[in-house]
Amino acid sequence: MKNNNRKKQKHYGDVRPKNYRAIYEEKFYDILFQLRYPLMTVIFFTTIGVLALMIINGKSDGTSVLNYFFHTVITFSTVGYTEGYDVDPQHLMMNRFFATIFIIISIPFVYMYGLVTTVNVFINSNIAEIYNYWRMYKAMEQLRGHYIICRFNGITRELMKNLKRRGIKFVLVEPDPSLEQEIKDFGVDFYVIDEPHKRSVLLGVGIEHAKGLVTAFEDNTQDLSVIVTARLIRPDKEHFMVFATATTEGAAEKMKLLGANEVIVPDVSVGRRMTSFILHPPSPVLSGFLEKIAYGERTDIDIMEIRIDSNSDLVGKKLKDIRMRQETGATIVAIIRADGKMKIAPSGETEIKEGDSLIVLGHPKALKRVEEFFESHQIENEEEVART
């Protein structure tokens, strides 16, 4: 078993993550590459111009050389004053002759090609846009504990809206480039236009530091390939969650077997909800109340599940004796026994047994305190505290 794992990891370690930041760094570099020949032309003709004037006039002192340099630059910039230096009358003819030839040759090369191309490269290369991408991908590399969302559609829009409200970071992976503008307009902080079933892409968006992945393609095969790829990189189901949508229950079952934690079949879910409306006619207050809690739409109330294992010293105690509500402010609304039986609204006399799941309802802050409360009742923890 261990051997198998090692083999898998070795195979999967071979793929290098796609470095999205580097792609845009390279684009910057490509701009420099395009400037190579135009800049070379400018430098070459400047050197030739200065050298020729030094030779013709036979002067190599500092002032003259600076003047020759000045003269060369004003020549091919087409500014064209007369000589930018004092000309010896006996050299005047030679100077003028050289200047004429030099202007005829250098202006097309240096001015038309060299300088115009340089300006053109800067105008046409969208430096600002490249910089924006580069900045986004640089920030994306720093993400830890984020979620990866595959496909931009109605389902993931709703998901991203809610994650944003909660301040949870996510990276969107969308294979269709035509949706990029819509994604930008929607205000997604981090997105990648690429195929999410590629290992290099998933590694590139930081799957190794991510908390989970959501794949919501309209097509089951795409979802399946994403789930399998993600699971091969992160086999641990507890530390890396994979959620998906499927079009049929059969496909959902397969996805679960292949590594998804939960799979939703949109048609079935909607149908069930409709049934519940018919069975329990909606009331203005109650309607959607539990759903809002369960789906995390309300930020002032939340629900969580606490598992009681054999290490807890609460096993065998009555609910009224553990004084959880007084200490934390949250309420136990249900107990699910190890055999799956559910006790709704348990009384104070109810006894806590090993293997129970307690369903606790309360303010998110109260639920934090509940977590700490149950952790402090772990026998192991107490022993450790005593040791230290």
Place this chain on the structure above:
Amino acid sequence: MINWGKVWSDFFIFLALTSNVGFIFSHDPYQLVIAIGVNLLATVLKFGAKKILAAELLATALVADLHLIPATILYFMETHVPLAIGLAIGAAVANVISIVMLVIEIIFEYQKEEEL
């Protein structure tokens, strides 16, 4: 088959060194103008090259330029000529390093070809 693109770029890298050394020994203003021109050309030629040592080659070329530009200014101002020569020698060292890296790169490339 000769790679003419390589002849072209290597030519300027070697010429940058030789013209620089020429100036160090002759202290001649003409030679200095040639040296700085060729060094600038060699720098620009390295822009955008995607080779193993591209970044290092560009860095050494920039070092040579940053030595030669002040050297040219000082030399033609005729204030600190010995310092100008010293800077040119510094630039020549950078040129030599640049050539050493060029050779290393050639060796790497031959190895790659053999692997293929």
